[in-house]
Amino acid sequence: MLTLEDFKPGHFMTLGPRRVTRDEIIAFATEFDPQPMHLDDEAGRNSLLGGGVSGSGWHMCALAMRMQVEGYLNNSKSLGGLGVEEVRWLAPLRPDDLITLEVHVDKARPSNSRPGAGVIHFRSEMFNAAKQRLMMIVAIGLMASRDYS
Amino acid sequence: MSYFEDIVIGARHELGSYSFTAERIKAFASKYDPQPFHLDEEAGRKSLFGGLAASGWHTAAACMRVGVDSRRRAAERAKARGDDVVAGGPSPGFRNLRWPKPVLAGDTVTFFSELMSKRATVTRPQWGLVFVLNTGENQRGELVFSFEASAFVARRPRTT
Helix, strand or coil, X not given: CECHHHCCCEEEEEEEEEEECHHHHHHHHHHHCCXXXXXXXXXXXXXXXXXXXXXXXXXXHHHHHHHHHHHCHHHECEEEEEEEEEEEECCCCCCCEEEEEEEEEEEEEECCCCCCXXXXXXXXXXXXXXXXXXXXXXXXXXXXXXXXX | CCCHHHCCCCCEEEEEEEEECHHHHHHHHHHHCCCHHHCCHHHHHHCCCCCXXXXXXXXXXHHHHHXXXXXXXHHHHHHHHCXXXXXXXXXCEEEEXXXXXXXXXXXXXXXXXXXXXXXXXXXXXXXXXXXXEXXXXXXXXXXXXXXXXXXXEECCCCCX
């Protein structure tokens, strides 16, 4: 079980690669972000992003979350997320992209309000197979230390 | 949506509401955030959330859905009046997303949007950037969600 003590500043983990299919992109967009550029190739071509259908930025965030939960969070004493300082959507997610997530710890410190727990600042970057950076996210989580009860 | 030039800073709109049923919470979490407190009532009760809680990303995604629906309705009203339908562009990202209180199974969240500022962009002369504060309140009027969004909005076309 990972605890606060295991999260030291620096590179933490590389997650993936994971393929994102056209069906997944359209299913997420249909439910949560039904803008034409996320549903249809022609609308995508006519949008500022160009190039056919693109994945919703929120889908990218959700994919990053899934990768982190399976990659380490469910094997940790995570007490939940506190917030997201910043997300930058840098390049479009495309059907059949193979994504990886580089997770870094920027800092980890004891919580001021919750004894035995700490606050971790994660900086993660999502890349496609061509090593283009699709997204950067700085998120904050609450993590129990070894002796938390 | 108005053209970039016509956007009024400070205007606040109600976007719509989303019901966080246990079924919806578990469906989202099983796909995108499979932590026990988002999947199981017992695990939720034992957690800091005090019950089966929606993934914070589910709350964010619900806000997006409600916002897109709201803009689509506004575009339909504009078309019916014979006004221009203004193109909305992609977003370069957002800042300061917070989940001040948990969203629990059975909660309904109403989302709002308030225009904070706007600026021209050098690299895309036909578009401007707007900055918007999006918030969500539960049925008790408590703030459960907020973040500072940004998006490209079309400028008024030049008449020649």
